[in-house]
Amino acid sequence: MTADTEPKLNWWNRLANPGQFVAWTTPLLWPLTILTAVLFVLGLWFAFFNSPADYQMGDTVRIMYVHVPNAWLSQFVYATMSVSALGTLVWRHPMADVSMKAAAPLGALFTALALFTGALWGRPTWGTFWEWDGRMTSTLVLLLIYLGLVALWRAFDDQLRAARIIAVFTLVGAINIPIIKFSVDWWSTLHQPASVFRPDGPRMPGSILVPLFVMFFAFTFLFLTLHLKAMHTEVKRRRVMTLKRRLAQGGSA
Amino acid sequence: MIDLGPHAVFIVWAYVGVALGIAGLIGWTLFDARRTASELSQLEARDPRRQRPADATP
Numbered sequence: 001m002t003a004d005t006e007p008k009l010n011w012w013n014r015l016a017n018p019g020q021f022v023a024w025t026t027p028l029l030w031p032l033t034i035l036t037a038v039l040f041v042l043g044l045w046f047a048f049f050n051s052p053a054d055y056q057m058g059d060t061v062r063i064m065y066v067h068v069p070n071a072w073l074s075q076f077v078y079a080t081m082s083v084s085a086l087g088t089l090v091w092r093h094p095m096a097d098v099s100m101k102a103a104a105p106l107g108a109l110f111t112a113l114a115l116f117t118g119a120l121w122g123r124p125t126w127g128t129f130w131e132w133d134g135r136m137t138s139t140l141v142l143l144l145i146y147l148g149l150v151a152l153w154r155a156f157d158d159q160l161r162a163a164r165i166i167a168v169f170t171l172v173g174a175i176n177i178p179i180i181k182f183s184v185d186w187w188s189t190l191h192q193p194a195s196v197f198r199p200d201g202p203r204m205p206g207s208i209l210v211p212l213f214v215m216f217f218a219f220t221f222l223f224l225t226l227h228l229k230a231m232h233t234e235v236k237r238r239r240v241m242t243l244k245r246r247l248a249q250g251g252s253a
Numbered sequence: 254m255i256d257l258g259p260h261a262v263f264i265v266w267a268y269v270g271v272a273l274g275i276a277g278l279i280g281w282t283l284f285d286a287r288r289t290a291s292e293l294s295q296l297e298a299r300d301p302r303r304q305r306p307a308d309a310t311p
Contacts, residue, residue, distance in 0.1 A: 048255055049255065053258065058258050058259075058260065059256075059257045059258040059260065059261070059264060060258075060260045060263060060264060062257070062264050063263065063264055063267045066267055066268060066271045067267070070271070105278075106278065109274055109277075109278050112274070113270070113271050113274050113275075116267070116270050116271075116274075117267045117270065117271060120263045120264075120266055120267040120270070121263070121267065123263060124260040124263050222275070226278065226279065226282050229282050229283075229286060230282055230285075230286075232286065233282070233285050233286040233289050233290075236286075236289045236290055236293045237289050239293055240289060240292050240293050240296055243293070243296040243297065243300055244296065246300065246302075247296065247299060247300065250301060
């Protein structure tokens with residue numbers, strides 16, 4: 001094949017090369033880390049020193065600044081995994097299953113933290129740590145789905161074969177995301193309905209919305225940073241497995 | 254420190270719990286990255302395909 005007839009690869013195909021993906025995205029890690037740290041410092045300053053107590057909930061409203069971002073990420077990470085699952089099944093993109101695998105433990109932790117902070121917010125607000133209502137139960141189911149997917153990844157030696165099977169399970173589990181989202185509308189729940197992203201605008205004053213959005217972006221950039229780092233590690237882990245197989249074959253020959 | 258009112262214990266524990274969880278996650282991510290990178294560099298040093306060009310160099 002000459003240089004004239006050689007097909008030109010677009011950026012999408014170039015990203016399919018794990019080595020090239022790592023090389024291209026490594027320079028992003030430090031800027032993302034610094035941006036995340038700055039957003040956390042700013043968000044915590046707003047949360048504790050520059051935001052008012054709520055007229056009904058008092059100071060417990062400050063729990064919202066860690067609860068809502070974790071709850072958002074619990075669903076956003078799953079959405080990321082679902083898109084990656086489509087990437088694996090439809091386009092067979094090599095980085096899609098790397099992304100899917102790297103995101104699962106992160107999503108599990110953010111979901112656990114959403115449940116933990118929700119329980120601590122619920123006790124002074126509703127008088128109970130836990131109630132088997134639609135929002136809390138469907139979020140607990142999400143945590144169990146995450147843990148199941150993490151366990152499935154660890155159960156397979158052949159990660160490429162695992163990716164196809166886990167992608168199907170991931171897409172089946174995605175049905176839980178709209179259930180979580182609309183649970184507060186479909187069923188009578190203790191949990192309040194949406195109060196930020198509403199057709200008629202947020203039902204919060206700017207003094208509470210600003211720290212919430214800063215923390216929202218801080219947690220989102222934290223996820224992006226850790227996800228990228230975990231993807232780099234997964235690429236190297238697969239290279240380790242390939243080399244181990246090659247060395248084992250060389251040793252037995 | 255600002256006065257967090259009668260429910261301060263719930264607020265403080267929420268932030269402490271999240272801080273511990275996030276610290277653990279960052280720690281694990283970095284530990285896993287270093288362990289895997291170290292294992293990879295050891296295996297690459299033992300890989301005969303990588304050693305061959307160097308051996309051929311006079």
